[in-house]
Amino acid sequence: MNNPLDRLVIEAGKIILGKERTIRLALACLLARGHLLIEDLPGVGKTTLAHLLARLLGLNYQRIQFTSDLLPADIIGNSVYNREEGSFSFHPGPVFSQLVLADEINRATPKAQSALLEAMEEQQVTVDGKSYPLPKPFFVIATQNPAHQIGTFPLPESQLDRFLMRVELGYPDTRSERLLLTGDDRRALLLRLEACLDQGQLQALQAQVNEVHVSNAILDYCQALLAFSRSSPRFNHGLSPRAGLALLRSAKAWALLSGRFQLLPEDVQAVLPATVGHRLHSSADTAADEGAALADFLVESVPIP
Amino acid sequence: MIPASCTPLSRVQQYALIALLTLTALPHVLNIDSRISALFLVLVVYRTLAIEKSILLPGKWLLLLVTLGALGNVLMHYPILLGRNAGVALLTSMLALKLMEMRVRRDVHILVFIGYFTLVTQFLYRDDSWLVLYALLLLFGLTAMLVESSRSTASANLIRPLGVSLSLLVQALPIMILLFILFPRFSSPLWSLGAETGAAVSGVSGNISAGSISRLSRSPEVAFRVDFNGEIPPPAQRYWRGPVFWFSDGKNWNADENEELAGADLISLGQTVDYSVTLEPTPGSWLYALELPVKVPRDSQLRSDYQLIRNTPVKRRVRYSVSSVLDYRTGPLAEKERQKGLQLPPGITPRMLDLVTGWQQQSRSDTALVLKALDYFRQQDFYYTLYPPLLGDNPADQFLFDTRRGFCEHYATSFTLLMRIAGIPARVVGGYQGGQVNPLGDYLIVRQSDAHAWAEVWLQNKGWQRVDPTVAVAPERIQQSIDPNLINDIIGAPILFGEIDSGLLRAMLNQLRWGADALNASWHRWVLGYSKESQVYLMRLLGLGFLRGPKLAYAMVGVTGLFILFLTLTLLYRVRERRDPISSTYQKFCQRLQRRGLVRLAHEGPKDFAERVINKCPELAGSVSAISSLYIGIRYGRQDNKPNRRRFNRLVRGFRP
Numbered sequence: 034m035n036n037p038l039d040r041l042v043i044e045a046g047k048i049i050l051g052k053e054r055t056i057r058l059a060l061a062c063l064l065a066r067g068h069l070l071i072e073d074l075p076g077v078g079k080t081t082l083a084h085l086l087a088r089l090l091g092l093n094y095q096r097i098q099f100t101s102d103l104l105p106a107d108i109i110g111n112s113v114y115n116r117e118e119g120s121f122s123f124h125p126g127p128v129f130s131q132l133v134l135a136d137e138i139n140r141a142t143p144k145a146q147s148a149l150l151e152a153m154e155e156q157q158v159t160v161d162g163k164s165y166p167l168p169k170p171f172f173v174i175a176t177q178n179p180a181h182q183i184g185t186f187p188l189p190e191s192q193l194d195r196f197l198m199r200v201e202l203g204y205p206d207t208r209s210e211r212l213l214l215t216g217d218d219r220r221a222l223l224l225r226l227e228a229c230l231d232q233g234q235l236q237a238l239q240a241q242v243n244e245v246h247v248s249n250a251i252l253d254y255c256q257a258l259l260a261f262s263r264s265s266p267r268f269n270h271g272l273s274p275r276a277g278l279a280l281l282r283s284a285k286a287w288a289l290l291s292g293r294f295q296l297l298p299e300d301v302q303a304v305l306p307a308t309v310g311h312r313l314h315s316s317a318d319t320a321a322d323e324g325a326a327l328a329d330f331l332v333e334s335v336p337i338p
Numbered sequence: 339m340i341p342a343s344c345t346p347l348s349r350v351q352q353y354a355l356i357a358l359l360t361l362t363a364l365p366h367v368l369n370i371d372s373r374i375s376a377l378f379l380v381l382v383v384y385r386t387l388a389i390e391k392s393i394l395l396p397g398k399w400l401l402l403l404v405t406l407g408a409l410g411n412v413l414m415h416y417p418i419l420l421g422r423n424a425g426v427a428l429l430t431s432m433l434a435l436k437l438m439e440m441r442v443r444r445d446v447h448i449l450v451f452i453g454y455f456t457l458v459t460q461f462l463y464r465d466d467s468w469l470v471l472y473a474l475l476l477l478f479g480l481t482a483m484l485v486e487s488s489r490s491t492a493s494a495n496l497i498r499p500l501g502v503s504l505s506l507l508v509q510a511l512p513i514m515i516l517l518f519i520l521f522p523r524f525s526s527p528l529w530s531l532g533a534e535t536g537a538a539v540s541g542v543s544g545n546i547s548a549g550s551i552s553r554l555s556r557s558p559e560v561a562f563r564v565d566f567n568g569e570i571p572p573p574a575q576r577y578w579r580g581p582v583f584w585f586s587d588g589k590n591w592n593a594d595e596n597e598e599l600a601g602a603d604l605i606s607l608g609q610t611v612d613y614s615v616t617l618e619p620t621p622g623s624w625l626y627a628l629e630l631p632v633k634v635p636r637d638s639q640l641r642s643d644y645q646l647i648r649n650t651p652v653k654r655r656v657r658y659s660v661s662s663v664l665d666y667r668t669g670p671l672a673e674k675e676r677q678k679g680l681q682l683p684p685g686i687t688p689r690m691l692d693l694v695t696g697w698q699q700q701s702r703s704d705t706a707l708v709l710k711a712l713d714y715f716r717q718q719d720f721y722y723t724l725y726p727p728l729l730g731d732n733p734a735d736q737f738l739f740d741t742r743r744g745f746c747e748h749y750a751t752s753f754t755l756l757m758r759i760a761g762i763p764a765r766v767v768g769g770y771q772g773g774q775v776n777p778l779g780d781y782l783i784v785r786q787s788d789a790h791a792w793a794e795v796w797l798q799n800k801g802w803q804r805v806d807p808t809v810a811v812a813p814e815r816i817q818q819s820i821d822p823n824l825i826n827d828i829i830g831a832p833i834l835f836g837e838i839d840s841g842l843l844r845a846m847l848n849q850l851r852w853g854a855d856a857l858n859a860s861w862h863r864w865v866l867g868y869s870k871e872s873q874v875y876l877m878r879l880l881g882l883g884f885l886r887g888p889k890l891a892y893a894m895v896g897v898t899g900l901f902i903l904f905l906t907l908t909l910l911y912r913v914r915e916r917r918d919p920i921s922s923t924y925q926k927f928c929q930r931l932q933r934r935g936l937v938r939l940a941h942e943g944p945k946d947f948a949e950r951v952i953n954k955c956p957e958l959a960g961s962v963s964a965i966s967s968l969y970i971g972i973r974y975g976r977q978d979n980k981p982n983r984r985r986f987n988r989l990v991r992g993f994r995p
Contacts, residue, residue: 248974250918295975298943336940338921 038238038290041089041229048085048222049078049202051209057290058200058307059086059174064242065286067197067279068153068173070138070311077202079176083134084223086174090235091228092131093168097149099141101184105148109158123160128152131168135175139185149173150192170235190312197279198304199311201325238289245285246295253338254298255281258305261335262313268327269314276312283308298337305332346442351487352389355446356382358479359437362453363430365472369463370427371415377408381434396438405435422462429456446487453480467861468854478503509905513898520894522887523870541620542580542768542789544593548733551768552724552745557786560618561770562626563859564782567612571628573772575664577792577804578626578784580769582643583751584678588685589733591751591766594678598642603669604630614659616862623648625658626769626784629804630668633661642675643765657867668801671763679763679796685732686759689739694759704762704797708805711756715749715810718742722812746815749807750791763796767804771815778849779856790815920983924969927990931962934995944969958995965989 038060045056059082062069071079080096087094097108110126127133128149135149152158153173157166175196178185193199205213213219230238255277263271272280281296283304288296306328313327347355360382367375381404388394396404408431416424433452439445457473457480482496482503489499540557543550562578581593611628625638625646634640635658638648648656671679697710719742726744729736734752737744744752750766757764771790773782792806808815877885885893928938931951938947948966952959968986971977 246974246976248978250921250973295970297945297970297974299945302941302943333939333941337943 036292037230037234038292042290044089044226044229045085048219048226049082050212051205052078052082052202055200055202056082057287058198058304061283061286061290061304062198062200062307063090063172064238064289065197065282066170066239067283068175068195070193070196070199071174071176071202072179072199073176073202075178077204078219079202080134080136081219081223082202083132083136083174083176085226087132087134088223088226089229090132091231092170092172092235094132094134095127095130096134096136097127098136099138099145101140101142103141103145105145108145108148109152109160112161121161123163123165125165128158129165129167131170132172132174135173137178138175139177139187141186143186143189146186146188146192149175150195153195170232170239190314193311194273194275196311197283198307199324200307242282242286242289244294245288247281247285248296250338251296251298251301254335255301257335257338258301258331262309262331265331265334266316267330269316272309272312276309280305280308302332347440347446347487349389351446351483352440353386354479355440355449355483356386356389356437358476358483359433359449359453359456362456362476362480363433365460365464365469366426366430366456370423370430374411374415374427374430377411378430378434381408381438385434385437385440395441401435401438404438408432408435426459426462429459443487447484450480450484450487465866467858467865470861474507478507481506513901516898516901517894518865518868519873519876520890520897522890522894523868523873540786541618541622542624542770543621544581544624545590546583546747546751546766546768546791547590548726548729548737548744548748548751551747551789551791552726554786554789555724555745559786560855561620561784561786561788562615562617563862564616564773564784565614565863566782570775570782571611571664575628576772576782577629577767577790577806578770578773578788579629579631579644579646579767580624580626581622581767582641582645582794583766583768584643585681586683586751586755588683593645593768594643599639604632604663605667605669606632606663606665607667608663608665610661610663612659612661614657616655616657616859616867617652618655620652623651625652625656625660627660628662628664630666631660631662633659635660642672655862655866657863666801671796671801676763676796679765680758680761682755682758685735686755687732687735690735690756690759693738694756698760704760704795707760707762708757708795708797711753711760712805712807712810715753715807720744720749720811722746722808722815746808747791749811750793753805753807754793757793757795765794767792767794771806776852776856776859778852779859781856781859783855783859918973920969920972920978920986923987923990924973927965927969927993930990930993930995944973955995961989961993961995965993 041060042053042057045060046053049056059069059071063086071082073079083096084094097103106126108126109128110124112121112123114120115122133149138146138149152167153171156169156171157164159165177188204210258280259272259274259277262268280301284296284300287304288294288300291300293300306325309331310324310328313324313331315327363378384394412424412427412431413419416427418424419428429452433449433456436445436449436452440449454477457476460469460473478500482499485502485506486499540554540559541561542554583591584594585592610632612633613628615626617625625635625648627646630644631640631646634646637650638646638658640646646660693714697707697714701707701710721743722745723743724745726737726748727741729741733748734755737748738752738756747766754764754766768789768791770784770788771792772788773784775782790808792804792808794802795805796802873890874883874886877883877890882893924944928947931938934955936951936954942950944966948962951962965986968977968982968989972982972986
């Protein structure tokens with residue numbers, strides 16, 4: 034177990050049972066310096082996963098529960114008059130931490146949503162004309178309920194695009210569920226968990242992602258995928274170049290997680306549903322045809338050159 | 339997901355297709371009953387309206403009703419559904435009905451193919467060059483339609499599908515030429531759907547009476563075209579001999595088609611002229627040749643009165659080569675010919691006899707008498723007209739003494755009659771005179787309006803001599819052609835001859851007409867004229883004389899097949915060329931596994947595939963994982979070097995699952 038990444042996966046697997054693939058995807062997302070969106074029904078372990086990642090990576094962590102009356106200042110902080118000094122001083126909000134868990138992001142109004150999303154994009158917040166840089170590394174793990182639930186403000190496409198990946202957890206299988214029901218309280222386990230990485234190690238791993246070898250053959254494959262998404266009548270519109278970059282970056286992180294320094298078509302295929310699922314829209318405009326099914330169709334339609 | 343073949347059609351596509359198909363069926367309006375065309379039109383207009391208002395699209399039951407109605411319409415006019423017209427009527431009706439049904443892309447494909455078929459059926463009726471151009475244009479459009487409807491998304495503009503269509507047609511060109519040259523030709527027509535029956539062909543026939551030639555003179559239709567091997571003779575010598583009329587009942591003159599074959603007693607006094615004639619269908623079996631023909635074309639006979647008669651009637655266009663001598667002397671007169679050349683019909687009146695007796699007294703020789711007769715036509719007030727007054731029971735007498743207005747047949751027949759009364763053997767010759775030279779193709783066009791009749795008399799020491807009494811009345815007739823457009827249709831009105839018009843528009847129009855005719859002539863000569871004989875000749879020229887009959891067909895199939903194979907291989911090679919050799923070696927590895935039933939999916943990565951194979955056949959684990967990891971290293975990793983490639987090739991070569 035000399036690979037810290039393997040240890041990460043194993044430790045996480047002890048808390049979130051039977052979801053190794055999702056855990057790996059989430060880790061790959063963070064290694065690729067991307068923000069993660071977890072979409073699923075309430076109660077399947079979204080928040081636990083976010084907690085878990087924060088603890089395993091040894092990051093300081095804040096949670097913002099999004100509600101419909103949440104204001105931007107509740108996220109980024111506000112300036113308060115300091116009577117002793119006779120001036121305004123800035124009280125940073127919960128966004129000033131290395132890992133921010135934005136819980137149920139689609140319950141807040143678009144105004145509050147965009148305050149966070151702006152921070153994600155710029156890596157800094159601006160209050161009263163003064164910019165405050167956010168800590169490094171800075172991750173946002175947002176969770177959201179499926180759009181058809183009552184009382185949600187769905188994220189617009191342009192803001193969805195800021196998340197490198199969107200993953201789903203889904204129900205556990207029978208064996209995992211039995212273990213979960215009979216085992217210890219997850220929260221207690223989480224508190225006992227120790228960090229597997231320190232910040233230096235994390236940064237080193239992030240740097241290693243860039244060193245994964247990308248051959249021409251794999252670039253051909255990625256381009257074929259992008260081209261197909263643009264020409265097929267199945268999709269409303271094709272994948273953007275940003276989506277292409279995201280795909281390649283996530284795939285490299287995935288390869289690194291698997292302990293490889295060369296990118297294989299399998300890596301691209303593994304991260305494809307998570308990276309492009311929220312960026313693809315069916316031309317048929319039926320909810321059932323979204324996301325994962327479209328990604329599967331894309332993978333199955335493009336032969337590996 | 340909706341299958342691509344069921345994608346609904348765009349409005350532009352529907353309009354374009356309807357327009358193209360209407361144009362495709364348009365020439366058939368001339369061929370089928372007008373009520374079938376009317377139904378076609380109604381259905382097409384209705385379908386066009388339905389583009390904007392889709393509520394108009396008929397449902398299943400209404401469509402069935404319309405179909406039954408259309409079928410009834412066809413059956414009403416063609417009850418036994420046999421023959422060319424019935425087939426075409428059915429095809430056109432079905433085309434319109436299929437249009438009514440057009441909803442999705444699959445229907446477009448079907449319609450385009452029905453359209454192709456309908457285009458071909460046009461050639462059951464006509465084989466003009468303009469029709470070929472028309473058909474090619476529509477072929478181009480229909481193919482573009484097919485290209486456009488096969489695309490997943492509509493093209494931004496029309497240039498793209500038209501370009502693809504053009505490149506497809508150009509690619510088909512070599513195959514087309516190959517098939518044209520090699521397709522076995524038959525002596526008899528390939529299909530006999532009644533193409534020749536019932537079609538009224540005009541032309542000089544074996545029977546003339548007052549008015550039969552003047553009727554022809556109003557037709558600008560082409561009678562034949564002539565290519566000369568040398569100089570084109572001057573107009574005065576362009577007498578195209580057809581039937582020779584010996585017998586008369588006073589009104590009609592008839593030819594004798596059963597004359598004996600020609601003897602060898604023609605004495606040539608000048609040069610021989612060689613030329614080829616492309617004769618359009620005519621009412622009889624006569625072939626036209628300059629006076630007098632000496633070389634007889636194939637499948638025809640030269641009679642003793644120098645009629646050139648084909649063995650079979652000229653029901654379709656024929657092309658033949660002839661030689662003629664323009665200066666000649668025929669030999670002595672046979673007794674039988676003298677008798678035939680002197681027989682008189684009933685209805686010789688005393689005034690005619692008096693006229694001839696007067697001439698006989700004034701002239702010492704037959705030649706002088708002939709000149710006297712011509713002088714008579716010249717000096718008395720005879721007029722040359724296309725609309726002569728109606729003649730009664732004795733046309734010759736009435737014409738000579740009362741009306742004095744007539745066309746060439748009046749002059750030729752009455753002159754012949756007068757000569758016979760005078761005891762000079764004489765006969766009437768029918769045919770054409772003159773013709774126009776097409777400056778663009780350097781060939782001669784002879785039209786029906788050039789139809790002519792003249793006389794021949796037998797003179798001592800000279801033999802049969804041509805005498806054209808029309809020249810005495812209207813000398814311009816021989817120098818110029820009658821322009822059918824300038825005919826003044828008042829009875830008795832004199833004929834105006836075509837003058838060269840100086841108007842620019844007119845000159846351009848003329849140029850265009852000549853150009854079109856030149857195109858048509860080349861089309862007839864090079865494409866339609868490519869007969870069995872020309873094919874045999876061409877094959878011999880190419881040193882392939884042994885290719886005949888069925889062998890030719892085999893050769894056609896073989897060569898075309900080879901050509902297509904060649905195209906396929908080049909295309910395959912081009913696809914393959916782009917592939918990395920390592921990748922094709924890996925492909926070989928996959929093919930070997932395929933024989934064991936382990937098929938790699940197109941989107942399956944090498945690692946996944948290897949895992950699956952090892953899972954299924956653990957005994958292959960060693961070699962499969964070695965090959966796969968080497969492949970991954972070379973293709974996706976940094977291990978792409980020569981020794982690795984060689985090792986990989988060796989491993990795959992030795993891999994025998």
